[in-house]
Amino acid sequence: MENKTYYIGVDLGTQSSYFVIKNAQGILQKGIKAFNDSAVIEQILKPYNGVLKVVMEATTNYYWMYQTLSRLGCVVTLAHPLKTRAIADAKVKNDRLDANILCDLLRGGLIPESYIPTERIRTLREIVRQHIRLVQIRTQVKNQMRSLLVKLNYQHKISDLFGRKGSEWLSRLPFPEVFDFQREQILKQVAHYNQLVKETDQKIRHTLKDFPEANRLTEIPGIGLIGAAVLLAEIGPIERFSSPKKLAGYAGIAPGLYESGKTKHQRGITHEGNSYLRWILCEITQVHIRKPGPLRQFFLRLKERIGYTKALVATSRKLLIGIYFVLKGKSFAPSFAG
Numbered sequence: 001m002e003n004k005t006y007y008i009g010v011d012l013g014t015q016s017s018y019f020v021i022k023n024a025q026g027i028l029q030k031g032i033k034a035f036n037d038s039a040v041i042e043q044i045l046k047p048y049n050g051v052l053k054v055v056m057e058a059t060t061n062y063y064w065m066y067q068t069l070s071r072l073g074c075v076v077t078l079a080h081p082l083k084t085r086a087i088a089d090a091k092v093k094n095d096r097l098d099a100n101i102l103c104d105l106l107r108g109g110l111i112p113e114s115y116i117p118t119e120r121i122r123t124l125r126e127i128v129r130q131h132i133r134l135v136q137i138r139t140q141v142k143n144q145m146r147s148l149l150v151k152l153n154y155q156h157k158i159s160d161l162f163g164r165k166g167s168e169w170l171s172r173l174p175f176p177e178v179f180d181f182q183r184e185q186i187l188k189q190v191a192h193y194n195q196l197v198k199e200t201d202q203k204i205r206h207t208l209k210d211f212p213e214a215n216r217l218t219e220i221p222g223i224g225l226i227g228a229a230v231l232l233a234e235i236g237p238i239e240r241f242s243s244p245k246k247l248a249g250y251a252g253i254a255p256g257l258y259e260s261g262k263t264k265h266q267r268g269i270t271h272e273g274n275s276y277l278r279w280i281l282c283e284i285t286q287v288h289i290r291k292p293g294p295l296r297q298f299f300l301r302l303k304e305r306i307g308y309t310k311a312l313v314a315t316s317r318k319l320l321i322g323i324y325f326v327l328k329g330k331s332f333a334p335s336f337a338g
Helices: 038-045 062-071 081-087 095-107 119-151 164-172 177-210 213-218 225-235 244-251 275-288 294-306 308-327
Strands: 004-012 016-023 028-035 050-057 075-079 255-260 263-269
Touching: 004 062, 004 095, 016 095, 028 038, 028 095, 038 062, 050 062, 050 095, 062 075, 075 095, 119 177, 119 225, 119 275, 164 177, 177 225, 213 225, 213 308, 225 275, 244 275, 244 308, 275 294, 275 308, 294 308
Parallel strands: 004 050, 050 075
Antiparallel strands: 004 016, 016 028, 255 263
């Protein structure tokens, strides 16, 4: 077969995916639904001798398909889901139409691309997100114990309820038999998740040896090794962002903008960015606003005018701008950060 360029739109599903293949002129060559199996996909693409340009959306399960198509020699583009749908909004939605639209957008050079992390960044990202998941589950388990204490009207002034002193106090409490089994199970679960978190933290520390920029981040007050790992994993190469404003938009803490005719005003944050990055920024910011410094002064000044939550977001944005310049090799100076 003559060597040509073919454009392939893939609507990726959990168990199967739909492939639309067109030539450079937009003439449909094949439309087929196939099981998510590497051998099956290879057979679908085998007849097309040429440059295979593929596009699919950056869904949660894109990675294996991306690896499979890259191994088969395809040039793969990852489409940003929200931006793609803004361009190709349709009243009727199904996998065939989605794959067809993606294919046509790729042919027209209209795909808003999504970032594809390198293997190095992806490794760190997976470990970091595992850490976050484990901490969240552990918090849910701890809250079960707190609910039991409220139910039984047990009050305390222990700062760390699940530390050594707190655990000893919990173990000695006279619980009714109906709740005693729950207490035993909860304490075992907390101990189990403590161990898993510890193992994950050790893995993160080992992985961070390949990231010299982590040392610069840990010099910022409130950022430890785990915080630095989350920032590096979720931001990726700082060169991706041409300005602090772009990074704030990626984090989802840049204010939205409404503009129609002569009307123009700011809206709240978009919430469309990286949720892991927003989470760690909030955690670090809360350390800063409790201690003297320019970020606390900035927060307190805004809090009086716009309230706690909005002031916290604005302070997080200011913190992120300072982090941006640190990753660019400059000093952390939040008093001048935007």
